Amino acid sequence: MLLTLPATEDVIVDHDSLLLQSDKASLDVELLSNVSCYAFKEEETSMLKIAFIGAGGVNFGGLDPGAPWDHASRLEELSKTIALEVVGISDPNQARLEFVLKERQAKNLKLWANTQIFADVKTMLDTARPNGVFIGLPPFAHGEIEEMCAERSIDMFIEKPIACREPAFVENLRDCFNTRPGLIVSVGYMLRYHKAVVFIKNFLAENNIQPASICARYNSAYTSMPKPGFWDARMSGGPVIEQGTHFCDLVRYFGGEINLDSVASICVQPSSVMGTLSEVPPGCDVGVPEEHRIARATSSLFKFKNGAVGMLQHAITMKGERYFTEVELWCDGYVVRLVDPYSSTDCRVEIHDSSNKHQVYKFPDDPYLTEDRVFLEALHSRDSSKITSSYSDAVNTYKLSYQIQKGCYEK
Numbered sequence: 001m002l003l004t005l006p007a008t009e010d011v012i013v014d015h016d017s018l019l020l021q022s023d024k025a026s027l028d029v030e031l032l033s034n035v036s037c038y039a040f041k042e043e044e045t046s047m048l049k050i051a052f053i054g055a056g057g058v059n060f061g062g063l064d065p066g067a068p069w070d071h072a073s074r075l076e077e078l079s080k081t082i083a084l085e086v087v088g089i090s091d092p093n094q095a096r097l098e099f100v101l102k103e104r105q106a107k108n109l110k111l112w113a114n115t116q117i118f119a120d121v122k123t124m125l126d127t128a129r130p131n132g133v134f135i136g137l138p139p140f141a142h143g144e145i146e147e148m149c150a151e152r153s154i155d156m157f158i159e160k161p162i163a164c165r166e167p168a169f170v171e172n173l174r175d176c177f178n179t180r181p182g183l184i185v186s187v188g189y190m191l192r193y194h195k196a197v198v199f200i201k202n203f204l205a206e207n208n209i210q211p212a213s214i215c216a217r218y219n220s221a222y223t224s225m226p227k228p229g230f231w232d233a234r235m236s237g238g239p240v241i242e243q244g245t246h247f248c249d250l251v252r253y254f255g256g257e258i259n260l261d262s263v264a265s266i267c268v269q270p271s272s273v274m275g276t277l278s279e280v281p282p283g284c285d286v287g288v289p290e291e292h293r294i295a296r297a298t299s300s301l302f303k304f305k306n307g308a309v310g311m312l313q314h315a316i317t318m319k320g321e322r323y324f325t326e327v328e329l330w331c332d333g334y335v336v337r338l339v340d341p342y343s344s345t346d347c348r349v350e351i352h353d354s355s356n357k358h359q360v361y362k363f364p365d366d367p368y369l370t371e372d373r374v375f376l377e378a379l380h381s382r383d384s385s386k387i388t389s390s391y392s393d394a395v396n397t398y399k400l401s402y403q404i405q406k407g408c409y410e411k
């Protein structure tokens with residue numbers, strides 16, 4: 001069915017009301033809602049044993065001011081409909097472990113009733129014997145832990161970036177995973193599950209158009225990044241690998257594979273006058289050797305294998321907590337614009353077409369909840385077909401992020 005848009009000027013439509021009034025809006029809601037409904041089959045109700053590796057911000061929240069993420073609270077929500085329990089949390093930081101366990105157990109949910117804490121990952125895997133793990137580690141700490149999980153056939157949800165070393169490192173891990181058919185590995189590129197991104201994918205497919213040019217812009221709020229590791233490329237890989245990678249992934253998701261030889265990048269060096277940031281969080285960006293300090297702004301141009309062109313603009317120059325993020329797709333007859341996908345309330349898609357009118361669709365959504373639900377559903381059903389970011393696919397996003405990051409310092 002062709003996706004037809006209301007022919008009124010500057011229409012603003014709430015996605016949820018669109019779903020309810022689908023006939024009037026002439027939208028193919030079947031496609032739009034394909035990640036939003038979840039029904040458990042009766043035979044799939046055996047209890048999943050889940051463990052967390054890393055008790056930091058992405059798994060338990062509370063460490064990044066204003067941040068919308070944390071998997072623990074999504075699992076609390078999902079445990080209302082999915083049979084699961086958390087059997088272990090592992091982190092070398094004992095104080096943090098005790099804090100998050102106490103905080104979660106205070107909620108008196110069955111989910112946390114049998115949770116044990118471990119300083120050592122291997123001990124946890126062999127004692128608590130989880131079916132699946134959520135891996136939320138600093139970029140430099142990936143590798144051995146994933147191998148230990150794979151050896152034990154433990155399925156993995158791995159937060160991006162999947163590493164910060166040479167691409168061969170993640171290619172080796174990918175090959176290791178591929179020797180274990182049936183192993184489920186999902187990578188945390190949550191924007192792929194966002195209703196707005198699903199809408200755009202469907203819009204392109206239904207109208208049989210491909211972007212000839214993609215422009216992705218990501219500017220994050222550096223004052224709300226208080227972790228010293230982020231500011232040291234030896235630990236984070238640098239801001240495009242650590243963070244801009246979300247938009248490297250979206251660029252690939254919308255536009256296809258990129259010829260890595262075509263990537264050309266430049267950056268604002270931290271030591272330059274232009275690279276001066278007035279409110280770097282205390283303890284960050286100090287004592288880091290010059291060559292490992294991180295770029296303040298990066299611009300990159302590249303060509304897709306299908307002949308299209310693209311660019312990524314990444315920076316860490318915003319203050320406060322709000323990011324500025326948008327992706328523009330220029331297609332035959334349309335400009336499609338994704339705006340503010342990190343906002344749970346304000347994300348929107350604009351469609352500009354030849355009629356000189358444009359429509360605005362609002363997509364309030366929580367893609368973290370959807371990506372976690374899809375992962376847990378895959379573990380229950382042993383069907384990973386709804387996971388949109390596999391490890392193999394994420395390796396290609398890593399290679400693009402790495403190429404942009406590495407190249408930007410060389411000029």
Ligand SMILES: NC(=O)c1ccc[n+]([C@@H]2O[C@H](COP(=O)([O-])OP(=O)(O)OC[C@H]3O[C@@H](n4cnc5c(N)ncnc54)[C@H](O)[C@@H]3O)[C@@H](O)[C@H]2O)c1
Nearest residue numbers: 054055056057058090091092093136137139141159160161
């Ligand atoms: N998808 C997203 O939107 C999103 C959001 C935030 C963070 N992330 C990613 O998640 C990853 C983790 O980020 P974070 O904010 O939780 O970092 P964090 O620094 O808050 O937490 C990391 C935790 O890992 C622990 N750790 C270190 N080595 C370990 C080991 N060998 N075994 C077990 N635990 C170990 C640390 O002690 C720390 O508690 C990063 O790669 C980050 O980019 C993704």
